[in-house]
Structures are given as structure tokens and as C-alpha cells.
Amino acid sequence: MRRSVSLVLISAGLAFCASPAWAHSGATLQGGFASGFLHPIGGPDHLLAMVAVGLWGAFLGRPLVLILPVIFPTVMAVGGVLGMLGVPMPPVELGIAVSVLMLGFMVAAAFRAPVWAASLVVGLFAVFHGYAHGQELPVAADPVAYSLGFVLATGLLHVAGIAVGMLNARPLGRVVTRGLGAFIAAAGVYFLYAAAVA
Template identity: 55%
Template structure:
């Protein structure tokens, strides 16, 4: 069963392409558009799943703290985007988030919790900025924001669910392999943004 889940997870990430959800004309607005934004962008999906996966891999209290830190700091990045404050290399930062988080999972990195908060928070700024730059174009900024926070949360939950396999030796291998797949996808996203 673990091999089937790992294979399915790997195939989904390998089939991913860089998100175009925050390029061009922007989202149409509203709850559904906000919800779909993080889910339709494979670079966002990889990073959001990685946050939940790493939190689960690190165990308590990271399993719930990292998926809380990310959206809180993402709001700050979103405010920067709405205010028009430039953040350099947003697309590169988003792509790097999948690469680096994937590597941390693959290497079974267990830094102090405060360091994990900083890593996750730093990447949340890039993801939030991408969302925030589209908020002014949305029909309803409030419902759009609720949508993308819920979509982000669901991706974190997917990562947590997969990460819970790390409770067993075979599952730990599958989780680390999943991190490797996320890192490879991140590398692909990164080379597409440079």
C-alpha cells in the first residue's frame, strides 16, 4: 500500500508544470477562484504539501505549528503584494520553496523548531505575495482570500496525511522518497523560472 501511495504521489509531482496562476490576467475573483489558485498551480501544490509533510515528519508540535505559521506569514506576503511593495524573484522563491523543503524532507532534517518556522515563513512570503498581487483584480478580495487560505490548508492536510506514514519504518522511507520527488519537481520549477 505504501508503495502504491508513494508511486501515485511521485507521478503527480513529476507530471507537474510551473504554475501560471499568478502570471498574466490574474484570477477572476471570489471564493472559487481563490480556492483554485493554490490547487491549480503545481509549484504551489508541491510547496503546500511539503509544509504539511515536513511538519508531520518532525512530529509534535511541528505537525500543527508549521501549517499554522505558513498561512499567517502568507497573509503578510499578501499584504505586501496588495500594497505594491516589490518582493524580488517571487517566482524563483516559490520554486525554491519546493526544492528546499523537499530536500529537507528527503534528508530527514530535524532542525530546532524555530529554524523550521523561519524556513517555512520565508517561503510563505513569496507565496503570499503572489496571491496578494492578484487580490486587487479579484471580484471580492475577502472571499478570494478565504478561498486561497482554505485551498492552502487542504494542501497542508494532504502533506500531513502522507507524513503520518513516517510512524512506521517503511513509511519513513516513503515520506523521504516523497520529499525527494518534491525536490526534483522544485528543481524543475526553478529551472523554468530562471
């Protein structure tokens, strides 16, 4: 469990050393399963939001610990279709930055939301993440394999967040999880600033 915490904290720390929005830079995608799998891990905004979904789900407990990691990739796929079709959306980078900020805040504040509200929040943010990646998907060499890799990596990031969130049952674990939530929220502020001035 300590190894999981260390990996998540190191990954989160690297977020401040990277340019925002790496997970959806608009650059040409190589395509294929491996490329899709590595894509969300290389984007600190996506990585932190996915970990935060898992952390919040673990804090909220059943049934949300199981529901949220299913809602996010499902609705993200809908957002991806909207992105591929070019359906007009509010500024996507701002939506993604707000998702990192708010999900981190929910964890840091130990905010207990009812099932419907947590599902709605996570689903709304998933649309923005999916839309950004959907805009890039048509240039992938193998969109289907790329999508499978991307969804699998997203699910594993949720699981990593849940694993760390399970520490919340212990006093020191609560400090770690809430501290990580505060860090994610702070990263969201940085992403929001970077998106606003871009």
C-alpha cells in the same frame, strides 16, 4: 491512508506535466470562494510546497506539526499585503521555486530543525508565495471570498501532507515520505530552471 498517498503522488506526478507557476500566472482571476479554493490546487509549485510543509511538520512532530501549518498561511497573508502594495522583492518566482526545492529536501533528508529554525524557513517561503498571490488579488471579483477559499485550500494541502507524513512511523512509510520529499525537491529543481530561463 493509501488513498491519501495515491492522491498526493498523482498530484505530484502531474506537476511535471504542467507549466510552472500556474498558481500565480498573472491572469485575471474570476474571483469568489470557489475560484480561490481551486487556485492553489491548480498550481503545482504551490501545491507541492504546501504538501511539503505538512510532510515536514509531521516528521518533526509536536509542536511543529501544529505550528508550521499555522505559520505558513499567516505569513502568507503578510506577503499578500506586500504584493498588493507593490513592495519591491527579490525575484518571486525564484523564491517560490527555491521553497519547493528546499522543503522537499528537508523531507527527503529527514532534516530535524529546531522549532525556531523550521518556523523561520517556512515563514520566509510563505512571504514569496503570498506576495505572488497578493499581486493578483486586486483583480479578483470578490477578494475577501477569494482569499478565504485560497487559505482554506492551502490549509487542506498542509493537512494532506501531514496525513501522508504520519506514515513515517512505519518502515515502508518512511520510504514513501522520503521518496515523496525527493520528488518534490526534484520538481523544485525543474521550477528553479524554468524560472531562471523565463
